[in-house]
Amino acid sequence: MKPPAFQYQRAETADHAVALLAEFGEEARILAGGQSLVPLLNLRLANPSYLVDISKTPDLLAFEEVGAGLLVRASMRYCEAESNPIVRSRFPIIRDAIGMVGHDHIRNRGTVVGSLAHNDPAAEFPAVALVCEVTFKLRSTRGVREISAAEFIGSAYTTAAAADELVESVFFPARPSGTGEAIVEYARRPGDFAIAGIACRLGSNGQGLITECRLASFSCGPSAGRHKAAEASAIGQIGENSVFGEVGDLVADELSDIEAQPSPYRHRLVRYLVTESLRRAWHDAEPTN
Amino acid sequence: MMQNRRTDPPVNEEVEIRVTVNGRHFRHRVPTRLLLVDYIREVCGLLGTQAGCEQGVCGSCTVIVDGMAVRSCLVLAAQSDGEDIRTVEGLASEGLSALQRSFREHHALQCGFCIPGILMTAQTLLDSDAEPTDQRIRDAVSGHTCRCTGYEPIVDAIRAAARAEVEGSEAVL
Numbered sequence: 400m401k402p403p404a405f406q407y408q409r410a411e412t413a414d415h416a417v418a419l420l421a422e423f424g425e426e427a428r429i430l431a432g433g434q435s436l437v438p439l440l441n442l443r444l445a446n447p448s449y450l451v452d453i454s455k456t457p458d459l460l461a462f463e464e465v466g467a468g469l470l471v472r473a474s475m476r477y478c479e480a481e482s483n484p485i486v487r488s489r490f491p492i493i494r495d496a497i498g499m500v501g502h503d504h505i506r507n508r509g510t511v512v513g514s515l516a517h518n519d520p521a522a523e524f525p526a527v528a529l530v531c532e533v534t535f536k537l538r539s540t541r542g543v544r545e546i547s548a549a550e551f552i553g554s555a556y557t558t559a560a561a562a563d564e565l566v567e568s569v570f571f572p573a574r575p576s577g578t579g580e581a582i583v584e585y586a587r588r589p590g591d592f593a594i595a596g597i598a599c600r601l602g603s604n605g606q607g608l609i610t611e612c613r614l615a616s617f618s619c620g621p622s623a624g625r626h627k628a629a630e631a632s633a634i635g636q637i638g639e640n641s642v643f644g645e646v647g648d649l650v651a652d653e654l655s656d657i658e659a660q661p662s663p664y665r666h667r668l669v670r671y672l673v674t675e676s677l678r679r680a681w682h683d684a685e686p687t688n
Numbered sequence: 689m690m691q692n693r694r695t696d697p698p699v700n701e702e703v704e705i706r707v708t709v710n711g712r713h714f715r716h717r718v719p720t721r722l723l724l725v726d727y728i729r730e731v732c733g734l735l736g737t738q739a740g741c742e743q744g745v746c747g748s749c750t751v752i753v754d755g756m757a758v759r760s761c762l763v764l765a766a767q768s769d770g771e772d773i774r775t776v777e778g779l780a781s782e783g784l785s786a787l788q789r790s791f792r793e794h795h796a797l798q799c800g801f802c803i804p805g806i807l808m809t810a811q812t813l814l815d816s817d818a819e820p821t822d823q824r825i826r827d828a829v830s831g832h833t834c835r836c837t838g839y840e841p842i843v844d845a846i847r848a849a850a851r852a853e854v855e856g857s858e859a860v861l
Contacts, residue, residue, distance in 0.1 A: 400742060406701045407720035407766050430767070437762045438743040441723070450720070454767055478756065502831030504809070505744065507756040508763065589830045 402440035409452045413538060416453050417565050421540040423449040425562040430454065431474050434501070434509035435517045459567065467573030469493075473513075473566055477506035490571060491683070492531065492580040492598065496523040499582070502590040516566045518622065520555045521592035525623035526615040527582060528552065530598045531571050537564040555621045578602040578611060579683025583676040584618070585668060593618045595665060597650075597672040601638065601680040609633050614646070619654050619669060626650045638681045640674065647673035705769040709734065710778030718765045725749040727765035728775055736776035736804045740833075747832035750805035751775050757812045776804035779811060787811060790849035791842070798836035806832050810846045819854055822847065
């Protein structure tokens, strides 16, 4: 199908974009890469009266290192970060997550921040944002506010951003030394949305004990979410496969509890994904293991 | 007036774009809702690019924009202002391109509907990687659906085109 009729405006600056949002309110949508929004338009699942195109807005392009962290602006495309040496070496979970997003064609146009603002329950980046504890910068004509990933990520396709707020950027803090991160998902074909996925971070005390654990699932419920009880169970334990498996059981049990029809297949899959992601994160935290 | 627009669905909004398609410069006023694939087909009159699923899944509408393969059904023509677009018609200069000849030689097209998109993806692959592994070729075309299921000859054709290019042979045949 074809998109419904709408008015279209290219934003010259971030301020211009938020002025347009303030004027048109809930009938306006931000268009960045369009790889989620345009299919929704084509299917007539979205019917905004106004589109504010930020895909070429100069002050919303690209990313930059800020301190030891990474500031990802609203219109930065996946493909820009995918091959970047800084991202590859210091933020490998971003690189790995990007590699799981659709195909090259989608990554050549789609944006990290757009995926977060869309908050598809099956998308990788909401889970990555929760694990990396990123900070969202929201701008409107009323001002700028910064909120945490836990505050930003709502239920399916909803976020804490108000109708007049632009998600201007997302800040990924530097990963402390002695920590490792990983993202693992399973999809039946390359490029498909995952049946289930896990992103995690582990910290090591350098002597084989787990000092930090952050774990988020995606494509497992109404939204990406952390598993705090499972995380807490790992702290102080020895970083080994049996412990990772126990954490996997806790996460799989927790997710089974919220399913209308718990499936043994999903339970086993989630347990495997948790175990595997923790194993990889631990290897990343303690490369000698 | 703005109040009216908020309640009435806006109709026939237009925007001016300047694009380069296969080296030719175009300047058009287009409806804001016009997809790039329909701009290429209906306004530019280039019918090689196919509109398949129109939701970004099948890959038939793939074109090269500023050197990168993109789904032209997931891009508004309005967004393409200032961009350099290459379609399947832009591959051949005199006769078929080496890649196209390789597809013919390997019987890589059956009904042919998906092939213009696959050719554009394969071209960007060969432009960035002169000797792609079979896995890389498969990854690249995994974003395309061929309902004739002719995938093996397609991979063969891309591999042979890459080798022929590397060996510097005049013809793929």
